[in-house]
Amino acid sequence: MKNQWIKTIIPALLLFFTGIVSLAQVPDEVILSLKTGDASTLSNYFNENIELVVLDKDDVYSKEQAKQIVASFFSANSPQRFAIIHQGGKEGARYAIGNLTTATGVFRVYFLLKEKGQKAYIHQFRIEKQ
Secondary structure, rough: HHHHHHHHHHHHHHHHHHHHHHOOOOOOOHHHHHHHHHHHHHHOOOOEEEEEEOOOOEEEEEHHHHHHHHHHHHOOOOOEEEEEEEEEEEEEEEEEEEEEEEEEEEEEEEEEEEOOOEEEEEEEEEEOOO
């Protein structure tokens, strides 16, 4: 009887915790685009209007404007490495904070994703000198 209980409870707990972990996951494409400096792929995740802070640029921009600003940043600061140092969230929203190492220095990156339909969109994105 005890053995049957363990066989039932453990898989249920694993499914529960797997669901919680996947809820806070940042899409792999977002992480890869930050590592490689691919503003085009990253902008696929931008909301139509995005609160963007990239060094001295600080405003709400259209998706296309934000893509150009981020592309300009990547052009001037060639990414070498990106690592998430903290992430979390709840149903429908998640965030991540990471360090972006470039040829010109280390930057702190923060972004907030919100679910719209079946896809996550970046609503806030910040790159600040560390």
